[in-house]
Amino acid sequence: MSDFSEELIESKTEDDQEESYVFSGTGMSFPWLQNHIGTIATGGKKEKDFAQTTSACLSFIQEALLKHQWQQAAEYMHSYLQILEDSDSHKRQAAPEIIWKLGSEILFYHPKSNMETFNTFADRMKNIGVMNYLKVRFHINLYPVFHIEVKKPERNLFHSRNARYSEKANSHIVFLNFFRLFLGILQFLFFSKAPLELTLTDEDDYAYNAASQSMLNHSCKTSVNLGALIQTPGVWDPFVKSYVEMLEFYGDRDGAREVLTNYAYDEKFPSNPNAHVYLYNFLKREKAPREKLISVLKILYQIVPSHKLMLEFHSLLRKSEKEDHRKLGLEVLFGVLDFAGCTKNITAWKYLAKYLRQILMGNHLAWVQEEWNSRKNWWPDFHFSSFWAKNDWKEDKTLACEKALVAGILLGKGCRYFRFISKQDDEVLRKKIKRIKKSVENHSIVNPGL
Numbered sequence: 001m002s003d004f005s006e007e008l009i010e011s012k013t014e015d016d017q018e019e020s021y022v023f024s025g026t027g028m029s030f031p032w033l034q035n036h037i038g039t040i041a042t043g044g045k046k047e048k049d050f051a052q053t054t055s056a057c058l059s060f061i062q063e064a065l066l067k068h069q070w071q072q073a074a075e076y077m078h079s080y081l082q083i084l085e086d087s088d089s090h091k092r093q094a095a096p097e098i099i100w101k102l103g104s105e106i107l108f109y110h111p112k113s114n115m116e117t118f119n120t121f122a123d124r125m126k127n128i129g130v131m132n133y134l135k136v137r138f139h140i141n142l143y144p145v146f147h148i149e150v151k152k153p154e155r156n157l158f159h160s161r162n163a164r165y166s167e168k169a170n171s172h173i174v175f176l177n178f179f180r181l182f183l184g185i186l187q188f189l190f191f192s193k194a195p196l197e198l199t200l201t202d203e204d205d206y207a208y209n210a211a212s213q214s215m216l217n218h219s220c221k222t223s224v225n226l227g228a229l230i231q232t233p234g235v236w237d238p239f240v241k242s243y244v245e246m247l248e249f250y251g252d253r254d255g256a257r258e259v260l261t262n263y264a265y266d267e268k269f270p271s272n273p274n275a276h277v278y279l280y281n282f283l284k285r286e287k288a289p290r291e292k293l294i295s296v297l298k299i300l301y302q303i304v305p306s307h308k309l310m311l312e313f314h315s316l317l318r319k320s321e322k323e324d325h326r327k328l329g330l331e332v333l334f335g336v337l338d339f340a341g342c343t344k345n346i347t348a349w350k351y352l353a354k355y356l357r358q359i360l361m362g363n364h365l366a367w368v369q370e371e372w373n374s375r376k377n378w379w380p381d382f383h384f385s386s387f388w389a390k391n392d393w394k395e396d397k398t399l400a401c402e403k404a405l406v407a408g409i410l411l412g413k414g415c416r417y418f419r420f421i422s423k424q425d426d427e428v429l430r431k432k433i434k435r436i437k438k439s440v441e442n443h444s445i446v447n448p449g450l
Contacts, residue, residue: 053079053082054080054082054083054086054091057076057077057079057080057083058080058083058098060072060076061073061076061077061080061102062102064076065102065105065106068109070106070109070110070111071110073102073106074106074110077099077102077103077106080099081099083095083098083099084096084099084128095128096125096128099125099128100121100125103121103125104118104121107121233268233269233270234269234270235269235270235272235274236263237272237274237275237278240259240260240263240275240278241278243259244256244259244260244278244282247259248282253286256282257282257283257286260275260278260279260282261279263275263278263279264276264278264279264296264299271303273300273303273304273307276296276297276299276300276303277300277307277309279296280293280296280297280300280309283296290316290319290320293316294313294316294317294320294325297309297310297312297313297316298313298328300313301313301332301335305332305335305336305338305339306335306336306338306339306341306342310332310335310336311336311345311347311348311351313332314329314332314333314336314351314355315351317329317332318355326359327364327367329355330355330356330359330367330368330371331371333348333351333352333355334352334371334375336348337349337352337383338375343382343383344396344399346396346398346399346402349399349402349403349406350402352402352406353402353405353406353409356368356406356409356410356443357409357439357443360409360443360445361443365445368410368445369445372410372445376410379410380411380415383403383407383417384403384407384411384415384416384417384418385416385417386416386417386420388403388417389404389416389417389420389421390420393420393421393424397426397429400421401421401429401432401433401436403417403421404417404418404421404422404433404436405436405439405440408422408436408437408439408440408444409439409440409443409444409445410444410445410446411444411446412440412444412446412447413440413441413444414446418440421433421436422436422437
C-alpha cells in the first residue's frame with residue numbers, strides 16, 4: 001500500500017505520542033498540536049486538552065477541504081484518528097462516520113490516491129465500527145467511476161452487496177434501491193463497451209460470440225432490476241436515461257418508449273421537465289410525426305418556457321398547418337425572450353424578426369398585438385434602451401441589427417434602440433441597415449396603414 005494510504009488510515013502508536021513534535025508520514029511537523037498531544041492522558045485530568053486537540057484537527061481538516069489542500073487534509077486526518085480513543089462515548093460513536101466521509105473526500109481528490117488506497121481505507125472503516133458498510137463501499141467506489149474504471153466498482157459493489165457487513169443496510173430501503181440502480185448502470189456501462197473492445201482486440205469469432213452472450217445475460221438481469229425499481233415514485237433521471245439507452249442498445253425500442261412515456265405522464269411521478277426532454281429526444285430519434293413532437297414540447301413549454309428546446313419547438317410550430325400552432329409559435333418566441341438569460345440569444349432574435357414580418361404579411365396583426373400588449377410597459381427598458389443599443393452594437397453588431405428590426409416593428413421609428421442602430425455608418429452592414437429601415441417602414445405595428 002502507498003505511503004499516502006498508510007498516513008491516512010493508521011492511527012498513532014504509543015511511540016508516536018511520546019515524540020516532542022507531531023510528525024506526519026511525509027515529515028511535516030505540527031508544533032501547534034504539540035502543546036496538546038504531548039500532554040494527553042486519556043482517562044485523566046487532561047481530557048479537556050484531548051477534546052481541544054481533536055476539535056482543532058477537525059477544524060483544520062474542514063478548512064483544508066474547502067481550500068482543496070488535499071495533502072494538508074491528509075496530514076490533519078492522521079492526527080484526528082485519535083478521536084477513536086475519546087472517553088466521551090457520544091463522540092467516539094460519531095467519529096467513524098465523520099472519518100469515512102472526510103477521508104473518502106480526501107482520497108477522491110488527492111493526487112497520490114488510487115484504488116488500492118480506497119479499498120484499504122474502506123476495509124479499515126469496517127474495523128473501526130462504521131455500521132452501514134454498504135454505504136461506505138458505495139461512496140468509496142464512486143472514485144473509479146469518475147476515473148473511467150467501470151469494471152472495478154461494479155465488482156467491488158457487487159461483492160459488498162453480499163458481504164455480511166451490509167446486513168444492517170437492508171433496513172434502509174431507499175438507499176438499497178439506489179444502490180441496486182447504481183450497480184445496474186455500472187453493469188450496463190461495462191458490458192455495452194464489450195463488443196467494441198472485443199472487435200479491436202479479439203479476432204476469434206467464438207470468443208466474441210461467447211462474450212456477447214454473457215453481456216446480453218448480464219444486461220437482461222440489469223434491465224429487469226432497473227425496470228422494476230424505477231417504478232417507485234421519484235426523480236430517477238440518470239437511471240431512466242441509462243435504462244432507456246440499454247433498451248435501445250438491444251433493440252427494444254417499444255420498451256424504451258413505454259418507460260419514457262410512463263416517466264413523463266404517470267401522475268405518481270413529480271413534475272419533471274427532464275422526463276419530457278428524454279421522451280422528445282427519443283421520439284426525434286424515432287422520426288416520430290411532427291404532431292407527436294409538438295405535443296411533448298408543449299408540456300415542456302408550460303414547465304420551462306425558457307428551455308433551450310423552445311427554439312426547436314418554435315420551428316415545429318411554424319411549419320405546422322394548424323393556425324393555432326403558428327400562433328403559439330409567436331408566443332413561444334416572446335416567452336423565451338422574457339427571460340434575462342436569453343436576452344443575448346441571437347437565434348431567438350433572428351427567429352422573432354423573421355416571424356414578425358411573416359405574420360404581419362399574413363394579416364395576423366392581432367397575434368402580434370396580443371403578445372405585445374402584455375409587454376409594452378417593460379420590454380422597452382428591458383431590451384430596447386439606449387444603453388442596450390450602444391452595448392449590443394459594441395459587442396455584437398449582428399445581434400444589434402436583429403434587435404433593431406424587432407424594436408422598430410414593435411415600437412416604430414421613434415424607438416431609441418432603432419434610431420441608434422439605424423444611424424450607424426458601418427461599411428459591412430450598410431445594406432443590412434438599409435433593409436431594416438425599409439422593413440420597419442412597411443411592417444411596424446405603430447399606426448399601421450398610415
